[in-house]
Amino acid sequence: MADAQLVRGHPGFPARPLSAPSKHKRARGGGLQRSEFVWAAAFIIPYAAVFLAFVVYPVVYGLWLGHDPALYAELLSEPIYQRTVVNTVLYVVIGVNLKMFGALLLSGLFMRRGWWVKGLLLVFVLPWAMPALPAFISIHWMLNSQWGLLNNVLWNVFGVDGPGWLDTSRWLALGAVIVSHIWKWMPFWTVILLAGRMAIPQELYEAADVDGATGLKRFAHITLPLLANLYLICTLLSTVFTLGDFNAVYFVSGGGPALSTHVLATLGIRNAFEIARPDLGMAAVMSALPLMIPLVIVLMRKLRTTEVQL
Amino acid sequence: MSKLSRRSVLRGSIGLAAIGTLSRPFIANAANKTASVWWTQGFVPEEDASFRAMVAEYEKTSGNKIDVSIIPFAPIRQKIISALTSGDVPDVMSNYNAGLTIVPQNAWNDKLVDLTDVVDTQKSQYHPTALLASRYYNNVTKTRSLYYVPTATIVAPLHVWRSLVEKAGYKMSDAPKTWDAFWDFFKPMQKRLRDKGMRGVYALGLQPTTAGPTDGNALFHPFLIAYGGSRIVTGDGAPHLDDPQVKEAVIKALTYITAAFKEGYVPPGALSWNDADDNNAFHAKQLVVDLDYTISTELALYHKKEEYDDILTLGLPLDNAGQPIASQLGVAGAFIPKGAKNVEVAKDFLKYVIQPAVVNQYLKGGLGRALPAMPDLVKNDPFWLDPHDPHRAAYARQGMLEPTAPLYPIFNPGYAEADSQQVWGIAAADVIREGMTPQAAAEKALKRMSDILAKYPIAAS
Numbered sequence: 130m131a132d133a134q135l136v137r138g139h140p141g142f143p144a145r146p147l148s149a150p151s152k153h154k155r156a157r158g159g160g161l162q163r164s165e166f167v168w169a170a171a172f173i174i175p176y177a178a179v180f181l182a183f184v185v186y187p188v189v190y191g192l193w194l195g196h197d198p199a200l201y202a203e204l205l206s207e208p209i210y211q212r213t214v215v216n217t218v219l220y221v222v223i224g225v226n227l228k229m230f231g232a233l234l235l236s237g238l239f240m241r242r243g244w245w246v247k248g249l250l251l252v253f254v255l256p257w258a259m260p261a262l263p264a265f266i267s268i269h270w271m272l273n274s275q276w277g278l279l280n281n282v283l284w285n286v287f288g289v290d291g292p293g294w295l296d297t298s299r300w301l302a303l304g305a306v307i308v309s310h311i312w313k314w315m316p317f318w319t320v321i322l323l324a325g326r327m328a329i330p331q332e333l334y335e336a337a338d339v340d341g342a343t344g345l346k347r348f349a350h351i352t353l354p355l356l357a358n359l360y361l362i363c364t365l366l367s368t369v370f371t372l373g374d375f376n377a378v379y380f381v382s383g384g385g386p387a388l389s390t391h392v393l394a395t396l397g398i399r400n401a402f403e404i405a406r407p408d409l410g411m412a413a414v415m416s417a418l419p420l421m422i423p424l425v426i427v428l429m430r431k432l433r434t435t436e437v438q439l
Numbered sequence: 440m441s442k443l444s445r446r447s448v449l450r451g452s453i454g455l456a457a458i459g460t461l462s463r464p465f466i467a468n469a470a471n472k473t474a475s476v477w478w479t480q481g482f483v484p485e486e487d488a489s490f491r492a493m494v495a496e497y498e499k500t501s502g503n504k505i506d507v508s509i510i511p512f513a514p515i516r517q518k519i520i521s522a523l524t525s526g527d528v529p530d531v532m533s534n535y536n537a538g539l540t541i542v543p544q545n546a547w548n549d550k551l552v553d554l555t556d557v558v559d560t561q562k563s564q565y566h567p568t569a570l571l572a573s574r575y576y577n578n579v580t581k582t583r584s585l586y587y588v589p590t591a592t593i594v595a596p597l598h599v600w601r602s603l604v605e606k607a608g609y610k611m612s613d614a615p616k617t618w619d620a621f622w623d624f625f626k627p628m629q630k631r632l633r634d635k636g637m638r639g640v641y642a643l644g645l646q647p648t649t650a651g652p653t654d655g656n657a658l659f660h661p662f663l664i665a666y667g668g669s670r671i672v673t674g675d676g677a678p679h680l681d682d683p684q685v686k687e688a689v690i691k692a693l694t695y696i697t698a699a700f701k702e703g704y705v706p707p708g709a710l711s712w713n714d715a716d717d718n719n720a721f722h723a724k725q726l727v728v729d730l731d732y733t734i735s736t737e738l739a740l741y742h743k744k745e746e747y748d749d750i751l752t753l754g755l756p757l758d759n760a761g762q763p764i765a766s767q768l769g770v771a772g773a774f775i776p777k778g779a780k781n782v783e784v785a786k787d788f789l790k791y792v793i794q795p796a797v798v799n800q801y802l803k804g805g806l807g808r809a810l811p812a813m814p815d816l817v818k819n820d821p822f823w824l825d826p827h828d829p830h831r832a833a834y835a836r837q838g839m840l841e842p843t844a845p846l847y848p849i850f851n852p853g854y855a856e857a858d859s860q861q862v863w864g865i866a867a868a869d870v871i872r873e874g875m876t877p878q879a880a881a882e883k884a885l886k887r888m889s890d891i892l893a894k895y896p897i898a899a900s
Contacts, residue, residue, distance in 0.1 A: 194524070275639045275706055275725055284638075296707035297872050385711030387649045387868030388861065402517045403652055404859040405540045407524045
């Protein structure tokens with residue numbers, strides 16, 4: 130039937146049979162006529178120019194800035210760097226996994242029927258809808274040990290002085306950052322997983338009911354296998370996003386106390402603009418590439434998966 | 440409506456290209472008389488208005504054009520660093536902290552234009568410390584030269600809530616004159632004020648912070664100098680980190696600051712305060728005394744007369760032996776990066792700006808937050824020593840008429856990097872958080888400082 134198919138008419142493009150031999154001179158490969166090629170180029174060139182100027186050039190320039198191996202030797206000799214790598218790993222591993230597991234469980238809750246569930250979902254997605262910067266700055270203020278909301282509540286209700294959340298303890302401050310990250314981003318992934326759950330055919334659950342499978346068994350034998358691919362892709366995506374996350378750390382703990390909660394993204398900015406060494410900042414950020422590149426490769430492979438999974 | 444065709448698109452593009460080509464010589468001629476200037480946004484709108492008026496006057500008298508970008512304090516720093524890294528630079532750059540990090544390192548790397556001929560036009564007028572602060576070491580030419588044109592100066596005075604002192608049952612007239620005794624004077628006030636219901640009040644606004652760029656260093660260095668460590672780096676750029684007197688001063692400074700913190704006289708959050716946090720805490724009356732650069736703390740309350748008058752602005756106390764302590768004089772200024780397209784107009788503009796009458800008028804527009812770099816202006820213009828303003832006169836006296844010393848990064852760009860790395864803030868944190876002794880923390884900090892300074896060998900100059 131291909132011979133009978135026509136390319137849809139369009140201003141400037143006369144409709145023509147797909148397989149009919151062209152009467153026009155062919156200028157380039159890809160089966161485009163010269164006039165088509167010019168129009169195609171006219172549409173592609175602006176995009177390509179923007180892509181080259183604002184994506185390729187900055188990336189290549191960044192790679193060039195951080196290409197000197199001596200920078201990495203200098204970075205490794207910095208006492209703050211090793212601690213920053215540990216913080217980054219903790220932030221990503223704990224933050225992403227708690228967030229995704231929580232999202233998986235909560236997506237089940239939001240599958241329930243009832244007006245209160247809809248209302249709860251509305252409230253639940255608010256942190257994600259809020260702009261990140263004011264949200265994180267507000268958390269920073271709430272955790273202020275002298276006049277923050279949290280310690281004031283502790284004082285007024287229980288008569289006790291709360292801890293210095295961001296003041297002296299690395300673990301309290303890093304914990305505050307991780308909790309803030311989860312609070313901000315769990316709603317987004319919950320909604321994604323909720324959409325995944327909604328796409329699971331109800332017949333499967335009905336069949337499971339007939340076979341006597343309920344509760345945990347339904348979750349383990351239907352929901353989990355069918356959501357597994359989506360869950361994994363979401364986790365990989367979230368890992369990539371979180372590795373480059375700057376806002377939560379910078380605006381909640383500021384990398385403090387005493388530079389003990391920096392992650393690679395904030396250390397990169399610190400090196401670039403506080404120490405006025407953009408090359409060292411770029412090296413700090415690029416040192417995440419050995420972790421980032423395999424993640425992206427795995428992610429790309431998972432996205433190509435054609436198995437029947439959500 | 441005409442129909443868009445391939446030919447019409449091509450015709451239009453060729454036409455635009457032709458217009459661009461033909462008009463290029465005229466655009467170039469205009470550009471010859473235009474300098475692009477990045478200037479730091481003022482503390483109050485009047486300061487920016489004052490700057491714009493100065494630019495307008497320059498344009499009228501010179502016939503040149505100044506393309507001004509007024510940018511807030513934090514972004515301009517990032518913009519300047521990015522521009523110097525990429526090479527896409529304006530003709531003039533200005534930043535309050537440029538003399539601390541940006542200029543030392545870029546002068547070292549020979550990325551700045553020598554401005555000796557600009558500074559020389561007012562050489563006799565400049566305060567000697569401000570003049571010193573315009574000279575930086577160039578590692579390519581192996582000499583020092585003038586790369587920074589001082590336009591204003593700042594020092595760190597003490598800010599005291601008079602009402603809190605009195606509420607605690609004390610009088611500022613009873614405050615001791617020497618260093619340790621002066622700080623100790625405030626400590627008992629904390630308990631008395633808390634007993635009167637001020638739960639969140641702290642006696643001392645000492646901030647051993649590691650959050651840059653300036654306040655942690657601005658706290659440590661007066662203590663270092665007060666304890667006799669002023670020779671840590673000398674004017675020739677040579678470090679004296681093994682000097683027993685310097686080492687002892689470092690240990691004493693760390694001991695006093697960290698002991699006050701651990702005894703609970705300093706807000707715990709001060710370990711991570713940024714540059715605005717101590718001002719906020721002071722305004723919330725959570726601090727009795729604060730040590731912080733400029734009188735912006737006071738000027739923020741300029742329109743709240745009762746509170747404005749309640750603050751007492753003081754210069755530094757004497758050292759423990761009763762000798763005056765030199766205040767470190769920060770110099771705000773402008774510089775021209777290599778690669779600037781119109782160096783001549785840029786230099787001409789800066790020569791205009793630093794004329795005493797011009798720069799004085801500009802700084803007065805900022806309500807006196809920054810001082811002139813010229814002592815005669817302070818002496819001769821009643822604005823600066825006006826006895827009716829309780830803050831400006833004390834501040835101007837401290838900065839221009841009392842002993843001052845340059846900041847160490849001017850002598851050695853390695854010190855700029857060490858300050859940016861917050862070496863002293865980390866040392867304080869080592870004592871407070873890690874339980875190190877001040878001696879061990881001082882040894883570690885001096886070793887770190889030594890490693891950083893080793894990257895910047897300065898030929899005798």
